[in-house]
Amino acid sequence: MKMKKAFIGLTLLFMIVPGIAKSANYIHPFAKNDRGTILADWKFTRQHVIKGSIDEGSLMIEDVSKHGNDLEMVTIGDPSSPEIKNVIQWSEEDYHDHDGAESLKFDNKKNALSGRYFKTKKDAPINSEKFDNGFTIEAIFKLPSKMNTNNGLGLFSRQGKAADLKKMDGDTKLLSALTVSSDQKIHWTSHPNNLNYNVSNWSRALNADEWYHLAVVNDGSETTLTLNNISDYGESEKVVGIAGLTGKGWNIGASEWGNKLDKLFEGNIEEIRIANKALTKKEWLVKDSRDDKPFEGTNIALPILTNKKNYNFVFIPDTQKYSSQNPEIFNSQMNWIANNTKKNHIIMNTFVGDIVDGDTEKQWQNSLAAISILDKQHIPYMMAAGNHDYAPGNPFLTHYGPKRFQHKEYYKGSSRSGYSSYAIAKAGSYHYLVLIVDMQNLHKDLQWAKDVLDRNQDKPTILVSHDIIFPHVKKNETIAAESANGRLIWNELVKDHNQVFMTVNGHYFGIAHQVKQNTSGNDVIQMVVNYQSDYRGGNGWLRLVEFNEKKNQLFFRTYSPYVDDMTKKERTYIDYKFLTDANNSFILDWDFKRRFFFK
Numbered sequence: 302m303k304m305k306k307a308f309i310g311l312t313l314l315f316m317i318v319p320g321i322a323k324s325a326n327y328i329h330p331f332a333k334n335d336r337g338t339i340l341a342d343w344k345f346t347r348q349h350v351i352k353g354s355i356d357e358g359s360l361m362i363e364d365v366s367k368h369g370n371d372l373e374m375v376t377i378g379d380p381s382s383p384e385i386k387n388v389i390q391w392s393e394e395d396y397h398d399h400d401g402a403e404s405l406k407f408d409n410k411k412n413a414l415s416g417r418y419f420k421t422k423k424d425a426p427i428n429s430e431k432f433d434n435g436f437t438i439e440a441i442f443k444l445p446s447k448m449n450t451n452n453g454l455g456l457f458s459r460q461g462k463a464a465d466l467k468k469m470d471g472d473t474k475l476l477s478a479l480t481v482s483s484d485q486k487i488h489w490t491s492h493p494n495n496l497n498y499n500v501s502n503w504s505r506a507l508n509a510d511e512w513y514h515l516a517v518v519n520d521g522s523e524t525t526l527t528l529n530n531i532s533d534y535g536e537s538e539k540v541v542g543i544a545g546l547t548g549k550g551w552n553i554g555a556s557e558w559g560n561k562l563d564k565l566f567e568g569n570i571e572e573i574r575i576a577n578k579a580l581t582k583k584e585w586l587v588k589d590s591r592d593d594k595p596f597e598g599t600n601i602a603l604p605i606l607t608n609k610k611n612y613n614f615v616f617i618p619d620t621q622k623y624s625s626q627n628p629e630i631f632n633s634q635m636n637w638i639a640n641n642t643k644k645n646h647i648i649m650n651t652f653v654g655d656i657v658d659g660d661t662e663k664q665w666q667n668s669l670a671a672i673s674i675l676d677k678q679h680i681p682y683m684m685a686a687g688n689h690d691y692a693p694g695n696p697f698l699t700h701y702g703p704k705r706f707q708h709k710e711y712y713k714g715s716s717r718s719g720y721s722s723y724a725i726a727k728a729g730s731y732h733y734l735v736l737i738v739d740m741q742n743l744h745k746d747l748q749w750a751k752d753v754l755d756r757n758q759d760k761p762t763i764l765v766s767h768d769i770i771f772p773h774v775k776k777n778e779t780i781a782a783e784s785a786n787g788r789l790i791w792n793e794l795v796k797d798h799n800q801v802f803m804t805v806n807g808h809y810f811g812i813a814h815q816v817k818q819n820t821s822g823n824d825v826i827q828m829v830v831n832y833q834s835d836y837r838g839g840n841g842w843l844r845l846v847e848f849n850e851k852k853n854q855l856f857f858r859t860y861s862p863y864v865d866d867m868t869k870k871e872r873t874y875i876d877y878k879f880l881t882d883a884n885n886s887f888i889l890d891w892d893f894k895r896r897f898f899f900k
Contacts, residue, residue: 341370341427342574343419343553345405347391355389362419366574370425372553377562378415385415395571396441396512396587402571404443407554409565411452416565418554420460427575428550431494433542435521437576438489439514439586443569444481446510454481455556455564457573461546462560463492463499468544471498474559477543479517481507484810484834489517489526493540500540502526503626505533506810506834512569514590520579529590530582531873533837534626591874596835597885598877605645605845605860612646612728614763614846616653618830619807621689622838624667625658630841630863631671637862638843639678648728649711649735650680653807653830654687654767656701665700672701681711683724685737687767687808695719716749718742723753725760729850731897734760736801738794740767740808743786747793754798761897763803766790770829771809779884781815781827796820800899805844807831812884814857823896826855826889836875840864850893859885 342365343349351371353359358380364370376385388408395402409416421428440456457479464473477491477499487504504526507513516527524537553573554566574586582588606613615638623631638650657664675682683706690697702719706712715722720739725732734757738750743766754762769787772779783791787806795801796819803826814828832839841863847856859880867876880886 338576338578338580339366340368340430340575340577341421341425342366342572343372344572345570346403348403355391356386358385358417360389361422364425368426370427371422372419373422374417375420375555376415376417378413380415382415384410384413385417388415388417392569394443394569396443396514404569404571406569407566408445409554409567418455418552418562418565420552420555421550423550425550429545429547430577431542431545432519432577433494433521434577435519435579436517436543437519437574437578437580437585438479438517439572439574439580440479441512441514441571441573441586443512443571444485444507444509445568453483453556453564454566454568455552455554455562456480456487456566456570457554458552458556459491459543459545460549460552460557460560462557463544465546466492466544468492468497468499475499475557475563476545476549478556478563479515480556480564486834487515487526487528489524491524491540492544494542494544496540500524500537502537503534504528505531505836505838508592508594511593512571514585514587516580516585518579529592531836531875534622595875596877596880597882598880600864600872600876600878603858603879605641605858606847607856608849608851609646610729610851611847611849612648614733614848615647615650616765616805616828616830616844616846617650618653618839618842618844619655619687619833620652620668620671620839621655621658621687622833623671624656624664625661625838627837628667628671630837630839631667632674633863633866634841634843635671635674637865639674639680642678642680646728648681648726648733649724650675650682651735651737651763651765651805652682652684653765653805654685654740655689655807655833656684656687656697658689660692660696665696669700681709681724681726683712683722683735683737683765685765685767686720686739686741688740691741714753716742716746718745721746721750725757729848730893732760734762734800736762736764736794738764738766738790740786743789747789750794751798754794754800758798758800759899760800762798762801763805764790764794764801765805767806768808769804769806770813770815770827772811772813772829779811779813781813781829784809791817795825799823800897801825802896803846804828805830810834814884814887816889824891828857830859840876842880848891848893853890853892855889855891857885857887857889 349363351361351363358376360374362372390406392406459477461476462474485506490501492499525532556564684701686697698719703715711724722737724735770781773782799821830844841861864876865878
């Protein structure tokens with residue numbers, strides 16, 4: 302984040318008004334709070350070292366709030382090991398890119414024999430704090446340019462485990478932890494004082510080598526997690542306080558599991574601050590934090606259908622975070638589809654899988670409430686299952702199996718497993734076939750899918766499965782790469798079946814597309830569309846493909862009815878109706894008569 306102009310202005314002010322510069326050493330220039338509400342404030346700079354050194358492993362960092370919650374360095378493994386030397390270092394980097402400012406750079410490695418972190422000293426008052434009136438935990442940090450988050454990273458945690466407090470539901474082997482998950486999302490999970498189980502908040506996926514301001518805020522009832530001024534998943538259920546154990550403190554740069562260190566941190570930490578109430582945004586360490594590279598988009602009203610003779614196919618990316626966290630976004634998508642199918646000539650709506658995030662009745666019911674909107678208005682749709690949808694008892698089949706579709710005119714049948722299916726729909730000059738090939742039952746359903754294709758060689762076909770291609774970054778460019786399942790699908794169902802002109806999948810974080818040639822020398826478009834790791838689990842984005850037979854073009858656009866419903870005041874800096882970058886908005890020339898002439 303770059304705020305050099307703001308810094309220059311403050312520097313001039315410090316030169317003009319005596320005493321301001323000195324006080325700024327103790328209170329962040331963007332935060333003005335009642336000192337009594339701040340229980341602990343750790344600034345990781347040389348200026349706030351009480352004693353000791355990194356080399357000796359004896360470094361102590363003062364609590365700037367002056368409440369006595371000082372930190373002491375902890376070394377695990379052999380302190381004389383060569384690998385321990387650079388595990389923690391002073392860095393000239395900071396959030397605002399100020400000259401002379403500092404942070405601490407952690408370089409703990411997965412499975413290393415040695416590592417370092419900090420903990421509150423034994424008699425620190427915050428060790429016994431219960432936070433019944435609310436809390437605000439803020440962190441200013443950056444992940445490294447080459448992230449190794451396969452096992453996750455521990456940023457901040459309360460020592461101990463819930464089982465020791467007789468809290469026997471949920472994750473009993475931890476109390477509270479602020480971690481970076483293996484898919485690079487911030488996860489705050491905590492056992493509150495009023496519940497017997499832990500409650501979680503999540504963020505979107507983080508970028509490498511980018512500074513973030515994080516605020517976990519509890520107002521005495523609900524908890525929100527805000528990352529760079531965006532609260533991705535709204536409020537939690539009612540939670541009061543943070544449960545703690547007598548004699549236990551807090552870890553910085555580490556998390557615990559079962560009273561043992563679980564994950565250490567890798568990256569930079571500039572500051573962590575804790576208040577005993579819910580601070581407003583105006584009181585936060587950073588007032589208006591923003592991502593370095595937000596999405597490219599526009600809120601200009603653009604037509605979904607550019608010619609009344611054109612028609613659209615809609616693909617619904619992984620909805621799992623809507624079912625688990627933001628059902629209102631799921632409802633917004635389905636309401637828009639239901640109300641705009643006729644107006645925008647939508648032929649078929651296809652879900653690419655991962656309808657839910659986990660096998661809970663609440664999540665299935667959230668998905669059913671949304672998808673049933675389509676049923677009530679007789680809107681055509683088909684559904685692929687994803688890896689999160691499989692569970693004992695086959696709940697996907699219970700809710701979205703053949704029985705749900707058997708009376709729909711466009712539906713033509715399912716495989717013996719029940720997971721693969723197909724539909725035929727008339728649009729423009731053609732009858733299109735939409736073929737769902739299940740991810741888990743791919744080998745079992747392969748011959749069934751071949752038979753469907755062999756019986757329908759005259760129908761342009763879109764093949765949808767949860768796992769086909771994935772985004773791969775090569776030389777700073779995102780390209781499409783083929784998964785093992787995708788390779789099998791291409792070899793067995795696509796390359797020799799000339800009528801298959803498009804494949805669509807989800808599953809992998811991100812977006813990409815490519816055009817390949819089949820054995821007949823004809824183009825096959827392949828897309829992966831999945832926004833679950835982004836803002837609010839996808840921010841309601843849908844992938845639409847407009848077919849223009851007159852101009853021989855396919856227009857691919859990414860649209861969010863959820864954002865479209867927002868007022869201008871409600872929208873944040875990342876809320877766009879349409880995404881406009883090259884992977885989200887593009888046009889392909891498409892000679893319909895030549896491509897759809899099948900021998």
